[in-house]
Amino acid sequence: MREGHAHVIHRHDYQAPTYWIATVDLTLDLDPAKTLVTSKLAVKRNANQPHGPLVLHGEELTPLRVMIDGEPVSFRQDGNELTIDAPDRDFELVIRNTCCPEKNTALSGLYTSGGGFFTQCEAEGFRRITYFLDRPDVMAVYTVTLRADKTKYPVLLSNGNLLEQGDLDGGKHFAKWHDPFPKPSYLFAVVAADLVAREQRIRTRSGKDHLLQVFVRRGDLDKTEHAMNSLIASIVWDEARFGLPLDLERFMIVGVSDFNMGAMENKGLNIFNTSALLASPATATDADFQRIEAIVAHEYFHNWTGNRVTCRDWFQLSLKEGLTVFRDREFSMDMAGSPSARAVQRIQQVRALRAVQFPEDAGSMAHPVRPDSYVEINNFYTATVYEKGAEVVGLYQTLLGREGFAKGLKLYFERHDGQAVTCDDFAQAMADANPGSQLASQLDLFKRWYSQPGTPRVTARGQYDAESHRYTLRLSQHNGKGELPQLIPVRMGLLGPEGQALPLQWEGELASHGSETVLLLEQTEQAFHFVNVLVEPTPSLLRGFSAPVLLDDGLSDAQLLNLLQHDSDAFNRWEASQRLALNRILGAVRAGQPLVLDAAYLDAMRAVLRHPQLDAAFKAEALRLPEAAYLAEQLQVVDPQAIHTAVEAAWTQIAQALRADWEWAFEAHQVSGGYRPSAEDAGRRALANLALSLLVRASTLSGEPVWPGKAYQRVKDADNMTERFGALAALVSAHAPLADAALAHFHAQFAHDALVIDKWFMLQARAPERDGKVFERVKKLLQHPDFTLKNPNRARSLLVQFCNFNPGAFHRADAGGYVLWADQVAHLDAINPQAASRLARAMDRWATLAEPFRGAAKVALQRLAERSTLSNDVREIVTKALE
Numbered sequence: 058m059r060e061g062h063a064h065v066i067h068r069h070d071y072q073a074p075t076y077w078i079a080t081v082d083l084t085l086d087l088d089p090a091k092t093l094v095t096s097k098l099a100v101k102r103n104a105n106q107p108h109g110p111l112v113l114h115g116e117e118l119t120p121l122r123v124m125i126d127g128e129p130v131s132f133r134q135d136g137n138e139l140t141i142d143a144p145d146r147d148f149e150l151v152i153r154n155t156c157c158p159e160k161n162t163a164l165s166g167l168y169t170s171g172g173g174f175f176t177q178c179e180a181e182g183f184r185r186i187t188y189f190l191d192r193p194d195v196m197a198v199y200t201v202t203l204r205a206d207k208t209k210y211p212v213l214l215s216n217g218n219l220l221e222q223g224d225l226d227g228g229k230h231f232a233k234w235h236d237p238f239p240k241p242s243y244l245f246a247v248v249a250a251d252l253v254a255r256e257q258r259i260r261t262r263s264g265k266d267h268l269l270q271v272f273v274r275r276g277d278l279d280k281t282e283h284a285m286n287s288l289i290a291s292i293v294w295d296e297a298r299f300g301l302p303l304d305l306e307r308f309m310i311v312g313v314s315d316f317n318m319g320a321m322e323n324k325g326l327n328i329f330n331t332s333a334l335l336a337s338p339a340t341a342t343d344a345d346f347q348r349i350e351a352i353v354a355h356e357y358f359h360n361w362t363g364n365r366v367t368c369r370d371w372f373q374l375s376l377k378e379g380l381t382v383f384r385d386r387e388f389s390m391d392m393a394g395s396p397s398a399r400a401v402q403r404i405q406q407v408r409a410l411r412a413v414q415f416p417e418d419a420g421s422m423a424h425p426v427r428p429d430s431y432v433e434i435n436n437f438y439t440a441t442v443y444e445k446g447a448e449v450v451g452l453y454q455t456l457l458g459r460e461g462f463a464k465g466l467k468l469y470f471e472r473h474d475g476q477a478v479t480c481d482d483f484a485q486a487m488a489d490a491n492p493g494s495q496l497a498s499q500l501d502l503f504k505r506w507y508s509q510p511g512t513p514r515v516t517a518r519g520q521y522d523a524e525s526h527r528y529t530l531r532l533s534q535h536n537g538k539g540e541l542p543q544l545i546p547v548r549m550g551l552l553g554p555e556g557q558a559l560p561l562q563w564e565g566e567l568a569s570h571g572s573e574t575v576l577l578l579e580q581t582e583q584a585f586h587f588v589n590v591l592v593e594p595t596p597s598l599l600r601g602f603s604a605p606v607l608l609d610d611g612l613s614d615a616q617l618l619n620l621l622q623h624d625s626d627a628f629n630r631w632e633a634s635q636r637l638a639l640n641r642i643l644g645a646v647r648a649g650q651p652l653v654l655d656a657a658y659l660d661a662m663r664a665v666l667r668h669p670q671l672d673a674a675f676k677a678e679a680l681r682l683p684e685a686a687y688l689a690e691q692l693q694v695v696d697p698q699a700i701h702t703a704v705e706a707a708w709t710q711i712a713q714a715l716r717a718d719w720e721w722a723f724e725a726h727q728v729s730g731g732y733r734p735s736a737e738d739a740g741r742r743a744l745a746n747l748a749l750s751l752l753v754r755a756s757t758l759s760g761e762p763v764w765p766g767k768a769y770q771r772v773k774d775a776d777n778m779t780e781r782f783g784a785l786a787a788l789v790s791a792h793a794p795l796a797d798a799a800l801a802h803f804h805a806q807f808a809h810d811a812l813v814i815d816k817w818f819m820l821q822a823r824a825p826e827r828d829g830k831v832f833e834r835v836k837k838l839l840q841h842p843d844f845t846l847k848n849p850n851r852a853r854s855l856l857v858q859f860c861n862f863n864p865g866a867f868h869r870a871d872a873g874g875y876v877l878w879a880d881q882v883a884h885l886d887a888i889n890p891q892a893a894s895r896l897a898r899a900m901d902r903w904a905t906l907a908e909p910f911r912g913a914a915k916v917a918l919q920r921l922a923e924r925s926t927l928s929n930d931v932r933e934i935v936t937k938a939l940e
């Protein structure tokens with residue numbers, strides 16, 4: 058409904074449907090211009106609801122006829138609903154309709170891409186294929202017949218098992234698929250295209266044989282090995298860690314280059330954005346390899362957490378997404394191996410959480426992990442539902458331990474396999490499987506994590522009494538207006554002045570309980586008393602980021618340096634490095650003074666870089682500065698240019714002061730031998746890339762040619778994309794004179810590879826601004842022959858990267874960034890509302906901006922809001938921003 062009034066859907070209005078659908082027998086005559094759909098449904102009266110008409114969802118469809126038990130019946134079409142006066146009993150409903158895949162640029166429902174047919178049905182895409190009760194609590198068994206031209210579409214796929222296939226007249230062929238598992242319509246999928254498959258047969262622990270297939274376009278087969286390996290590793294892991302086996306004879310993954318998200322967990326037929334699937338050393342970076350492993354695992358894990366047990370309604374989205382992100386994170390950490398590599402994973406999760414979810418939770422789109430209302434559900438596939446949701450699932454594991462958590466999950470499946478349930482059902486299973494636990498006794502308190510938006514702020518202050526050897530730690534929490542205290546586990550330890558871990562002994566107890574514990578903050582304020590503390594301690598709080606909160610621990614520089622050097626918790630060592638940088642950058646921004654990094658800080662960073670024991674990957678994380686978005690969240694009034702100037706100054710000083718150390722680091726972390734995407738090699742490459750980028754920066758400023766020359770050489774002859782792209786990024790972000798030549802070389806070399814060209818756009822969109830050059834370049838790139846709004850990856854690479862993730866270039870005193878944003882949101886919205894609405898989110902935090910940004914941002918928002926043709930998706934974002 059493009060121009061209708063915003064219709065708000067509320068969680069409390071949930072009602073079971075008047076009818077259920079037991080089976081779906083679907084036939085699709087696939088044609089790009091007009092696909093004919095015949096749907097035969099076994100409709101069951103839900104006796105628990107009063108009798109009423111059958112109201113089906115349908116969007117952009119043409120109805121041809123409707124029959125009940127073989128008799129044509131009349132129907133009314135009203136907007137996106139089709140109403141049928143259905144009898145008060147079970148019956149068979151047959152619907153014939155058409156849809157137009159080639160005009161479907163929204164990429165929701167059935168659409169064409171690269172000459173093939175693909176579907177995306179989550180959340181509400183099935184209604185764009187045929188009329189249906191398109192809601193996740195309606196679960197049916199599907200049989201699907203596909204008919205299409207055999208030459209153009211040699212591969213015909215749907216969920217489940219292939220029953221039959223064969224030739225038809227007129228150069229056509231057919232395939233008939235049956236999925237024995239009842240599923241909601243959002244898990245339905247169809248693919249008809251000219252594809253080839255990498256295949257692997259495996260036998261799982263239970264002794265069952267399975268066929269794994271990864272389908273891609275001809276020519277991409279050599280880029281599927283990593284995905285296949287990741288899939289096999291995921292299958293093995295889920296069985297070993299949680300006892301969850303693969304329940305299908307055939308498990309298929311298909312890659313498509315036009316796709317709104319990363320990937321989709323359709324039962325037995327996952328569909329992936331090629332960016333989340335294809336990798337080769339020559340075309341993908343270490344980060345790509347890592348992301349692909351995580352997404353393949355994520356979609357596979359959905360087979361249990363999402364598909365076997367699904368969501369009753371879309372407010373419960375985090376039931377499957379938070380849980381499945383938690384599971385893919387656990388998997389990635391187990392795959393990474395060493396404790397240090399696990400810590401690096403955790404660091405990267407928290408960096409992303411702070412840069413995206415914290416701003417979201419403080420901005421115009423703030424919502425609880427389980428939202429209470431929405432206009433457009435596609436707007437709620439958010440960092441809060443996914444990443445904060447995963448943090449909340451992690452809290453269960455922190456409270457219950459690994460075994461208690463596994464018991465809870467087991468009970469969850471015993472109770473709810475085959476059902477569509479709620480977040481409350483999950484919490485209840487966790488509590489019931491662990492009677493006597495803190496969780497069980499405080500379940501209501503715990504569940505505030507689902508119902509309250511906002512990031513809790515925790516303040517910690519310690520008091521040491523040297524005479525009595527008592528140490529008192531006072532913790533308090535502050536949540537948003539009207540919000541109640543939450544249950545916050547604070548993992549912690551105490552360090553002595555030489556960094557030694559101190560034994561922890563509670564008041565009234567005779568002995569210590571080791572050197573680490575978890576404090577449970579459950580009230581607004583609490584004090585914790587430690588005794589026999591022989592020296593004044595430095596508290597190490599929130600180890601491993603044990604809860605998604607903002608912590609103010611008031612630690613001095615000296616205490617942070619102590620933690621940075623000695624904490625047994627690698628996460629908190631990293632956190633100390635970030636805090637040291639953050640304090641300095643914010644200090645300069647608040648004072649309106651140029652940033653000057655002191656020797657103590659620079660020496661500490663040099664010590665990290667030169668440290669003989671720390672891993673390279675950890676060093677790279679500790680030496681990286683906090684994200685601009687996270688820095689902005691610490692300020693009441695945000696001047697993005699002031700932050701940008703301070704961050705740039707910090708990088709330059711780190712580059713110049715540690716110049717010799719960076720030279721050493723670059724040489725010492727070269728990886729020899731063939732490319733392997735292992736955590737260890739990736740860590741070395743990450744540190745070498747950081748070193749190169751700082752060396753190019755320092756050299757460019759002083760006009761020295763050697764390092765930029767080396768970087769340019771690397772762009773030309775590196776044998777893997779991580780090093781090649783790192784070198785290109787070094788030149789571009791330093792605005793080195795060789796950057797343009799390097800960009801041209803890179804483009805020419807990969808002109809045929811869309812995913813690499815996406816990187817080329819992204820790099821330029823994300824470059825640190827210098828005298829408006831980045832903005833000018835982005836405007837020029839909008840006119841580049843390779844640029845198109847029709848491909849979501851390409852649109853994101855340039856526009857989302859620039860508007861949402863390059864604050865220093867986007868926020869301009871002349872409002873040029875905002876004008877560009879409003880124009881492009883409008884253009885994109887006419888093509889693909891879901892993609893446009895992601896871009897629209899660049900203005901979430903406009904209200905905290907300093908002038909002149911704030912006023913100009915408001916004007917741009919208002920201008921966009923005035924347009925009469927906005928989609929529901931974009932309208933919801935813009936309206937909320939202006940509220």
Ligand code: ARG
Nearest residue numbers: 179180318320321322435438
């Ligand atoms: N369930 C998919 C995943 O997280 C994402 C689908 C998102 N779909 C959407 N319309 N926003 O794996």
Ligand code: ZN
Nearest residue numbers: 355359378381
């Ligand atoms: Zn998911």
